[in-house]
Amino acid sequence: MSNVAIRNLQIQLGGNKVIESLNLDVKAGEFVVLLGPSGCGKSTLLHSIAGLIDTSAGQIEIGGKDMTWADPKDRGIALVFQSYALYPTMNVESNMSFGLRINGTPKAEIARRVSRASDMLQLGPLLKRKPANLSGGQRQRVAIGRAIVREADVMLFDEPLSNLDAKLRTELRRELKQLHKQLGATMIYVTHDQVEAMTLAQRMAVMKGGVVQQFDTPDIIYNTPANLFVATFLGSPGMNLFKGEVEQQGGRAIFSNQHMSVDVTGYPFKAPLAGKHACVLGVRPEDIDVGHSDGAGQTMRASVSLIEAMGAHRVVWLDFHGTQVAGIVQDQQQIETESSITFSVRTSRISLFDGASEQRL
Ligand SMILES: Nc1ncnc2c1ncn2[C@@H]1O[C@H](COP(=O)(O)OP(=O)(O)OP(=O)(O)O)[C@@H](O)[C@H]1O
Numbered sequence: 001m002s003n004v005a006i007r008n009l010q011i012q013l014g015g016n017k018v019i020e021s022l023n024l025d026v027k028a029g030e031f032v033v034l035l036g037p038s039g040c041g042k043s044t045l046l047h048s049i050a051g052l053i054d055t056s057a058g059q060i061e062i063g064g065k066d067m068t069w070a071d072p073k074d075r076g077i078a079l080v081f082q083s084y085a086l087y088p089t090m091n092v093e094s095n096m097s098f099g100l101r102i103n104g105t106p107k108a109e110i111a112r113r114v115s116r117a118s119d120m121l122q123l124g125p126l127l128k129r130k131p132a133n134l135s136g137g138q139r140q141r142v143a144i145g146r147a148i149v150r151e152a153d154v155m156l157f158d159e160p161l162s163n164l165d166a167k168l169r170t171e172l173r174r175e176l177k178q179l180h181k182q183l184g185a186t187m188i189y190v191t192h193d194q195v196e197a198m199t200l201a202q203r204m205a206v207m208k209g210g211v212v213q214q215f216d217t218p219d220i221i222y223n224t225p226a227n228l229f230v231a232t233f234l235g236s237p238g239m240n241l242f243k244g245e246v247e248q249q250g251g252r253a254i255f256s257n258q259h260m261s262v263d264v265t266g267y268p269f270k271a272p273l274a275g276k277h278a279c280v281l282g283v284r285p286e287d288i289d290v291g292h293s294d295g296a297g298q299t300m301r302a303s304v305s306l307i308e309a310m311g312a313h314r315v316v317w318l319d320f321h322g323t324q325v326a327g328i329v330q331d332q333q334q335i336e337t338e339s340s341i342t343f344s345v346r347t348s349r350i351s352l353f354d355g356a357s358e359q360r361l
């Protein structure tokens with residue numbers, strides 16, 4: 001197992017600064033996910049770790065050694081691409097063993113590794129087939145198998161499941177998690193799918209414009225997003241946002257705007273605020289309490305604009321003075337569209353962001 005440490009990494013591609021001064025510390029044996037919108041630099045970062053792209057500045061350390069300028073084959077890594085990149089003329093077994101054969105690994109050792117990988121990935125019955133005669137999911141398994149047989153300390157995955165249908169994706173996702181347990185290798189996994197990121201990652205780095213916005217456990221990132229971008233990138237429906245002002249006075253804190261006033265006294269502010277402070281209050285749909293007025297004095301009134309039945313719960317969209325507010329309803333209460341209803345915000349679960357910098361307060 002190897003750690004991966006990235007220090008002040010800068011990457012320029014065709015005159016663009018794609019990554020600027022990026023730092024990331026992946027522990028040995030850890031499963032880290034890089035998550036972010038298309039074009040934010042995820043693949044670029046991954047490929048630079050693999051040694052497929054030259055860095056403009058900074059350092060990449062793998063297993064405690066400076067690998068910034070090392071040859072890809074000397075880095076102790078294996079990379080799985082989104083496109084399976086299998087050799088079409090070779091059968092599954094040869095596809096998996098190809099790399100080992102060209103670097104002169106003894107036959108018995110190759111056989112041991114291929115058999116172990118094909119057991120893990122249930123490829124045994126398919127070893128003699130050509131890629132053209134495999135399903136997408138099977139092809140991706142072979143591509144993963146090819147990485148496993150290298151017994152690399154660090155495995156890199158670039159959106160390996162994005163070409164598969166939803167059901168297969170969920171299945172392979174579970175297998176990958178299992179595989180990580182079995183192999184104990186360090187894994188760095190790129191995706192723009194938040195569910196994949198949340199379920200796979202021990203820690204995840206949320207990226208935007210070549211900059212890591214937050215690097216932490218999925219739980220912490222979901223519950224205490226570092227800024228508005230992270231807050232809105234995760235969650236579906238997205239976090240509800242209310243613009244307003246917050247004021248701390250005499251040990252109390254009140255958030256207010258034209259239409260609402262919420263006591264946020266218990267909020268763990270990072271620093272005390274002076275006077276009225278422009279801010280955005282964020283609350284996830286599951287933390288909007290719909291239809292129960294608990295008499296706490298902070299209930300708002302809205303009209304129901306849409307109800308989406310999701311099976312286990314309902315998403316209720318509320319029109320609150322022209323703003324759409326999403327709430328999740330788990331119980332059986334009767335709610336009808338166009339009706340007027342009360343809702344409240346679970347204040348222990350809110351996030352507050354600076355109105356100008358958009359950073360968490
Ligand atoms: N060879 C290149 N020359 C110039 N710019 C490039 C080059 N390759 C990538 N870029 C730019 O670098 C940025 C990051 O690209 P990258 O492929 O790393 O994004 P990504 O996060 O992997 O996106 P996706 O989710 O779409 O795969 C993009 O703006 C892209 O246009």
Ligand SMILES: [Mg+2]
Binds near residue numbers: 042043044
């Ligand atoms: Mg990419």
